[in-house]
Amino acid sequence: MKKISIGIDCGSAACKGALLREGAFASFCVKPTGWSPKETARQVLEDLLEQTGTVREDAYIVATGYGRVGIDFADKAVTEITCHALGAEYLLPGVRTVIDIGGQDSKVISVKSGKVLSFQMNDKCAAGTGRFLEMSAHRMGVDISGFSALLEAGKSCTLSSMCAVFADSEIVSLLAEGKSREEIAGGIVHSVVSRTISLAARLEAEPPILLTGGLAGLDKLRAALELQMGNPVFTSPLSRFAGAAGAAEWGRQKQR
Amino acid sequence: MEIKTELPQIFDSFAQARQNGFLTMKKIKDSGKGVVGQFCTYTPLEIFMAADLVSVGLCATSDETIPEAEKVLPGNLCPLIKSSYGFAITDKCPYMYFSDLVVGETTCDGKVKMYELLGQIKNVHILELPKRQDTPQAKALWYAELVRLKERVEKDFQVTITDEKLREAIRRRNAERKVLKELYELSTMTPPPVTGLRQLQILFGSQFKFSWEEKIAEIKNAVNSIRQAYEAGERPVSEQAPRILITGCPIGGVTEKVVKVIEDAGAVVVVFENCTGAKQMDRQCKEEGDPLTNIADHYLQIGCAVMTPDTNRFELLDRLCDQFRVDGVVEMTLQACHPYAVEAHTVKMHMQKRNIPYLQLETDYGTADMGQLSTRAGAFVEML
Numbered sequence: 001m002k003k004i005s006i007g008i009d010c011g012s013a014a015c016k017g018a019l020l021r022e023g024a025f026a027s028f029c030v031k032p033t034g035w036s037p038k039e040t041a042r043q044v045l046e047d048l049l050e051q052t053g054t055v056r057e058d059a060y061i062v063a064t065g066y067g068r069v070g071i072d073f074a075d076k077a078v079t080e081i082t083c084h085a086l087g088a089e090y091l092l093p094g095v096r097t098v099i100d101i102g103g104q105d106s107k108v109i110s111v112k113s114g115k116v117l118s119f120q121m122n123d124k125c126a127a128g129t130g131r132f133l134e135m136s137a138h139r140m141g142v143d144i145s146g147f148s149a150l151l152e153a154g155k156s157c158t159l160s161s162m163c164a165v166f167a168d169s170e171i172v173s174l175l176a177e178g179k180s181r182e183e184i185a186g187g188i189v190h191s192v193v194s195r196t197i198s199l200a201a202r203l204e205a206e207p208p209i210l211l212t213g214g215l216a217g218l219d220k221l222r223a224a225l226e227l228q229m230g231n232p233v234f235t236s237p238l239s240r241f242a243g244a245a246g247a248a249e250w251g252r253q254k255q256r
Numbered sequence: 257m258e259i260k261t262e263l264p265q266i267f268d269s270f271a272q273a274r275q276n277g278f279l280t281m282k283k284i285k286d287s288g289k290g291v292v293g294q295f296c297t298y299t300p301l302e303i304f305m306a307a308d309l310v311s312v313g314l315c316a317t318s319d320e321t322i323p324e325a326e327k328v329l330p331g332n333l334c335p336l337i338k339s340s341y342g343f344a345i346t347d348k349c350p351y352m353y354f355s356d357l358v359v360g361e362t363t364c365d366g367k368v369k370m371y372e373l374l375g376q377i378k379n380v381h382i383l384e385l386p387k388r389q390d391t392p393q394a395k396a397l398w399y400a401e402l403v404r405l406k407e408r409v410e411k412d413f414q415v416t417i418t419d420e421k422l423r424e425a426i427r428r429r430n431a432e433r434k435v436l437k438e439l440y441e442l443s444t445m446t447p448p449p450v451t452g453l454r455q456l457q458i459l460f461g462s463q464f465k466f467s468w469e470e471k472i473a474e475i476k477n478a479v480n481s482i483r484q485a486y487e488a489g490e491r492p493v494s495e496q497a498p499r500i501l502i503t504g505c506p507i508g509g510v511t512e513k514v515v516k517v518i519e520d521a522g523a524v525v526v527v528f529e530n531c532t533g534a535k536q537m538d539r540q541c542k543e544e545g546d547p548l549t550n551i552a553d554h555y556l557q558i559g560c561a562v563m564t565p566d567t568n569r570f571e572l573l574d575r576l577c578d579q580f581r582v583d584g585v586v587e588m589t590l591q592a593c594h595p596y597a598v599e600a601h602t603v604k605m606h607m608q609k610r611n612i613p614y615l616q617l618e619t620d621y622g623t624a625d626m627g628q629l630s631t632r633a634g635a636f637v638e639m640l
Contacts, residue, residue: 066627081635105631116639121632124616 001255004052004059007087007247008044009080010037010067012212013103013130016253017044018244019052019059020252027051028241034152035105037067060255061080061248066104078250080243081119087246088210089114091236094204099196099199099225099233100213102241103130106192108200114249120199130214135164136188139171140181144218147185151220156186157232162195186220193224207231212242259356261285264347277350277464284310284466285354290413292353295340296363297506297531298385300402300551302429302541305468306421307409312351313463314358316343317509319621328373334592335621336506337366344374351464352378357412359405361385364595365561387555387564399552406548422547428468430540433597435475436462437537442482443526444580447493450501452525453515459532460508466552493524498640501576503529503603504588505596509619514588517630521637526580529573530588535559538572561595569599570606577612582628583640584613586633591620613640 005020010033017029029047033040041063049056063074064083071077080100088098098109106129110117117230126132137147157179161167167188174184192215209231211222216239227234238245263278284291292304293314298397321336321342328345329338343349344358350357350360359369361383374380383401404590406417439458442449458478465471500523507514507530515525529535541554559569577585585607589596600616615636619625 066631079631079634079638081631082638105628116635118613118639119635121628123628 002058002060003249004054005251005255006045006048006059006061007075007083007244007249007251008041008061008063008065008071009083009241009243010063010065011103011214011243012066012073013042013134014240015044015065015067016241016244017041017048018241018248019048019054020245021052022246023252025245025248027169028238028244030240033067038070041067041071042073053226059183060251064243064247065210075236075255076251078247080105081107081116081121081123083243083246083250084212085109085111085116085246086114086249087242087244088212090249091212091238091242092208092210092234095208095210095234097200097209098242099200099209099211101128101130101192101196101211101215102213103134104212105129106196106199108196108203110203112183114246115197118203120202122199126164128192128199129164132164132167133188133192133215136167136171137185139168140163140175140184142181148218150182150185150215150222151189151218153180153182154186154220155180155182157183157188157193159184159187162191167191181217187223189218189221192221193228196225197228205229205244209233210239210242212239214240216240259285259290259355265468274348274350278353280466281312281350281354281614290356291351291354292409293351293358295359295367296361297536298361298363298555298560299383300405300546300555302422302425302551303402303409303417305428306417307415307423309409309413309414310466312355312466314340314343314349314352314355315506315508316340316349316352317506317511317621319510321346321348322621329370333366334364334590336590336593337370339621341370341374344378349617355379357409359380359383363560364593366592378410379475381405385562386556387562389563393554395552398556399549402548402552406569419547422551423533423543426541426543426547426550430543431472432468432475433537433540435472435479437478437534438483439475440527440537441477441579442486442535444527445486446497446499446581447491447497448499448524448526449482449490449492451492451519452502452528453512453519454492455525456508456512456515456528456532459528463532471559494522497522497524498583498637499524499526499581501525501527501529501573501580501582501585502533502588503573503585504600504616505590505593506531507588508532511588511619513591513623513626513629514586514617514619514633517626517633518586518637521634521640522629523584523637525586526582527576529569531560534572534576535569561599566599566602570603573603573606574610576616577610582612584615586636587614587616589618591618606638 009016019027058226063071068077109119325338325342388394542550
């Protein structure tokens with residue numbers, strides 16, 4: 001059994017890594033996934049090893065996220081659902097519901113003691129995912145931090161389309177009608193939140209609730225979710241590492 | 257009635273397997289036999305068998321002809337309906353191509369309206385299926401429908417279907433159900449002697465064997481060789497693999513992908529409560545008494561989501577969960593199959609009450625969702 005466990009969560013937008021040594025996280029790392037999940041994952045691994053002065057042979061590696069199947073240097077591939085549940089338990093002990101709004105998937109996971117009880121995932125389309133928000137922000141000429149700044153105005157408007165492609169043309173029309181970017185940004189967040197709520201409605205989403213994934217840093221989104229869920233929604237500075245941390249934790253518990 | 261015995265013009269471009277299907281059907285036609293194509297487990301095959309006809313399942317499970325079908329049918333329709341229609345208009349399915357008569361039943365609205373279109377190019381007979389199984393009215397309607405089917409077959413193929421022949425057909429079909437049941441019940445063992453994928457391939461493939469004697473012999477042979485290999489210590493499945501029951505829409509062909517993602521994730525499918533599996537093999541048809549009444553009663557009791565209430569499906573599900581000691585239930589619903597998709601909630605609640613983990617997977621005949629399917633199936637297996 002190896003004393004060091006590494007989790008690599010290779011999502012569609014970002015590749016995250018976490019290194020667990022003697023029961024504590026010694027290092028985290030994140031890089032944009034880019035066009036080669038496998039190559040980026042390898043760089044994340046090398047960074048983690050370097051930062052902690054570890055050699056590859058001493059570490060057990062668990063890959064997760066959509067890129068997990070391509071990470072051939074990992075000892076094991078585990079789905080992001082299982083990993084997010086385990087990671088969330090580390091970030092917020094006693095957590096019962098995990099909302100992960102990722103690049104291409106959003107999911108709501110019902111958890112107990114880090115174990116998945118049930119889960120709901122978005123279907124094939126990008127409605128309500130990070131990609132939906134990113135594409136929409138791009139249409140308005142801002143990145144995620146610019147988008148976050150627009151939200152500070154606290155304005156909103158109604159976006160009738162859940163579909164990323166249709167929303168794109170709807171945003172074009174709204175801008176043409178003279179709607180402000182602040183209003184549209186609020187409308188986009190509302191779209192993402194209502195899509196997430198409809199996933200959550202399909203299982204017993206009990207508190208405490210933790211928001212993970214790439215959008216966990218958007219406080220307005222968190223607050224809107226909280227309002228709709230009728231329960232506090234927590235985030236953690238390490239929210240984006242939930243999957244990677246969970247993968248490392250999986251390796252610590254289950255490696256053979 | 258015009259009987260097709262020539263091969264379709266695009267025959268040369270056909271893949272080997274399908275070409276073989278065409279050649280097999282052509283041989284059957286050349287021997288003077290008539291062919292009846294059917295879509296659904298409710299269609300009483302005994303009637304065709306008693307008329308010495310060859311019957312074959314038409315649910316062409318591939319997305320190959322869907323673009324062609326979508327020129328006419330709406331895009332957001334069930335892939336099974338689109339695929340079957342597509343195969344009919346493109347002459348790409350040997351079974352559809354050589355069918356002298358196509359029998360459809362009113363299992364869902366999409367199919368019913370598709371049959372109307374199909375009727376313009378094929379010789380179609382529609383059976384009106386009641387939505388209940390437990391009233392005298394429903395039973396009377398269904399019996400009358402089978403009388404009407406029998407008369408249609410007699411007229412179209414100029415044969416006489418006697419009670420004696422029907423009785424013999426019941427006996428033969430019962431024997432077939434019995435050996436197929438024996439086959440899938442091998443997986444009650446721990447670990448099961450075959451993977452779910454292998455089991456499904458045998459069950460699904462058996463629908464395309466057209467000589468009853470050969471079919472029975474082949475299945476018996478399969479049962480024996482699986483048993484012998486198991487006794488000799490062969491273990492294709494790990495003893496630790498969680499045991500899964502699959503339920504829902506008809507499965508087979510391209511939807512094997514659902515079995516594949518479950519088994520790739522380390523579980524094993526032990527039993528199928530779908531039309532290809534236990535749903536139609538589980539019970540025997542009564543042999544004494546009026547044969548047509550027996551056939552009508554037998555088929556009407558199949559538990560499908562088109563029935564309300566669908567008590568028999570839940571009764572069978574319960575029994576299979578116990579008999580196969582399942583650790584989880586996966587329901588496969590095809591896109592836009594409303595009866596199964598809506599009833600999925602009832603199945604979920606039912607399994608929750610029994611403390612059996614449940615996962616619903618919606619899919620179609622494409623392969624674009626393999627990534628999503630494997631994440632869902634993987635996470636489900638990991639939580640067992």
